Amino acid sequence: MADSDHSTSLSFVTRRRLLAGTTMAALVWPCQGKAQSAEILAGDSSADPALLAWQEWKTAALKTEALCHKQQRLETKLVREIGFPQTTLQLPGSGETLAIFEPDTIEDICGSDPNMASLRAKAEAELAVHQARWDVVDTQIGYSATKQAEEEAGEQERILVEALTATSATSLAGIAGKLDMILHEGAVRIDDTEFPQPQIRSALCDLIRIAQAMEPNAAMPGSEREAFFPGSHREGC
Numbered sequence: 001m002a003d004s005d006h007s008t009s010l011s012f013v014t015r016r017r018l019l020a021g022t023t024m025a026a027l028v029w030p031c032q033g034k035a036q037s038a039e040i041l042a043g044d045s046s047a048d049p050a051l052l053a054w055q056e057w058k059t060a061a062l063k064t065e066a067l068c069h070k071q072q073r074l075e076t077k078l079v080r081e082i083g084f085p086q087t088t089l090q091l092p093g094s095g096e097t098l099a100i101f102e103p104d105t106i107e108d109i110c111g112s113d114p115n116m117a118s119l120r121a122k123a124e125a126e127l128a129v130h131q132a133r134w135d136v137v138d139t140q141i142g143y144s145a146t147k148q149a150e151e152e153a154g155e156q157e158r159i160l161v162e163a164l165t166a167t168s169a170t171s172l173a174g175i176a177g178k179l180d181m182i183l184h185e186g187a188v189r190i191d192d193t194e195f196p197q198p199q200i201r202s203a204l205c206d207l208i209r210i211a212q213a214m215e216p217n218a219a220m221p222g223s224e225r226e227a228f229f230p231g232s233h234r235e236g237c
Contacts, residue, residue: 050169054177
């Protein structure tokens with residue numbers, strides 16, 4: 001695989017997509033207004049569309065996690081048996097030896113300098129041989145195929161997070177499902193600047209709507225909110 005990215009990753013970390021800027025950021029859930037009692041499915045949470053959406057998300061999340069662990073095990077096996085494709089390049093004059101993991105790095109260092117031609121050819125050949133060994137074992141154990149499957153499962157999980165967030169809960173079980181999703185996704189979306197504001201607001205609005213149907217005259221904290229606060233809400237204060 002000429003375009004393999006194995007050599008650029010030097011740690012065994014989850015490659016789950018940490019996507020920010022989703023369309024959920026633009027959604028606003030109406031927290032104000034009293035829900036009709038018919039929306040509250042007392043004793044029948046199984047009919048709650050949010051609970052059904054949570055079950056779909058949970059299945060996808062478990063699949064992504066299983067594939068993540070599998071690809072990490074396979075990557076560890078590859079690194080132990082083959083090592084990340086690499087070579088070394090000793091710079092003339094300084095004598096400094098560099099570890100090279102990408103053909104582009106060789107190009108950046110050697111360029112078209114005729115004095116570096118032999119060093120360049122040697123480094124390219126060694127890297128190609130090492131990459132070929134990696135590719136053979138990769139194909140045998142299914143590392144790249146597992147990694148691709150994990151990325152696809154992670155994308156499906158992200159889609160289901162948005163679907164669950166956009167689905168109004170009609171029971172406390174549905175709200176619990178949303179909160180369960182938030183706790184799980186919060187552990188993996190470390191670079192998402194928007195999460196979990198939209199998701200928390202969705203659960204809060206469901207809770208307010210159900211509570212207002214149960215206690216029409218009770219004050220509901222948070223019911224005055226018309227939009228969630230972005231992550232930069234306090235910047236400059």
